[in-house]
Amino acid sequence: MLRLRNRGGPWQRAYSTGCDIIESLRLGADVSNKVTNFGESRIKHAVKYDLGHACRLVTVQTDNYIYLLSAGTHEDVDTWLERNSGLHITADRQTHEVTVTHVTEAPPSDWRDLTPLAESSFTEANAPLLSRVPGFDVDAFVPEPYFANS
Numbered sequence: 001m002l003r004l005r006n007r008g009g010p011w012q013r014a015y016s017t018g019c020d021i022i023e024s025l026r027l028g029a030d031v032s033n034k035v036t037n038f039g040e041s042r043i044k045h046a047v048k049y050d051l052g053h054a055c056r057l058v059t060v061q062t063d064n065y066i067y068l069l070s071a072g073t074h075e076d077v078d079t080w081l082e083r084n085s086g087l088h089i090t091a092d093r094q095t096h097e098v099t100v101t102h103v104t105e106a107p108p109s110d111w112r113d114l115t116p117l118a119e120s121s122f123t124e125a126n127a128p129l130l131s132r133v134p135g136f137d138v139d140a141f142v143p144e145p146y147f148a149n150s
Contacts, residue, residue, distance in 0.1 A: 001071045004055060011073075014055035018071050021049050021057060025066050042085040043069070048077070060089050067098070 005015040017034075024031045031049070036056065040046040045062040046069070056077040060067040067089050070080040088101040131138070139145075 001057075003072060004051075010053035011055065014051035014053045017051045018049070018055075018057045021051070022068065025059070025061075040081065042081045043087045046081075060087075062089075063091070065091050 001015055001018055004011045004018070021031050021034055034049045034051075036048045036050050040048040040058065043058075043060060045060045047059050047061050049057040049059070051057055051071070054074045055072060056074055057071045058069045058077055058081065060069060069084075069087075070077050072080070090099050090101075091097065092099070
């Protein structure tokens with residue numbers, strides 16, 4: 001938003017329109033007349049607003065929360081949306097902590113190899129977890145012996 005304002009001229013007017021939309025959303029006013037004609041499908045619950053002068057504002061609106069995601073020229077916002085396609089945003093109802101998850105649609109050939117655990121390494125012994133990892137030196141990461149043995 002600030003980049004729009006700093007560019008001046010028509011972009012500054014787009015910034016002002018964006019501020020008006022954000023304030024209207026905060027107050028619960030209807031801003032459906034500012035929603036773009038084609039919507040947004042790359043991010044679940046995304047709503048894209050037309051700020052005028054070929055500028056856009058993208059939000060996610062779900063469970064009575066509104067997340068401001070991106071604002072800028074149409075090209076800048078489109079690039080941002082492509083990079084963040086599949087984004088999921090949630091908030092914990094008690095702590096209001098926001099969690100962001102990217103869901104990739106990469107083909108299986110691009111997936112990371114997850115070597116299965118060797119069942120022979122399973123044990124019922126009550127040993128510290130990190131001591132079970134082959135080649136892991138806990139002392140290299142934890143300088144205090146008390147915490148290293150916990």
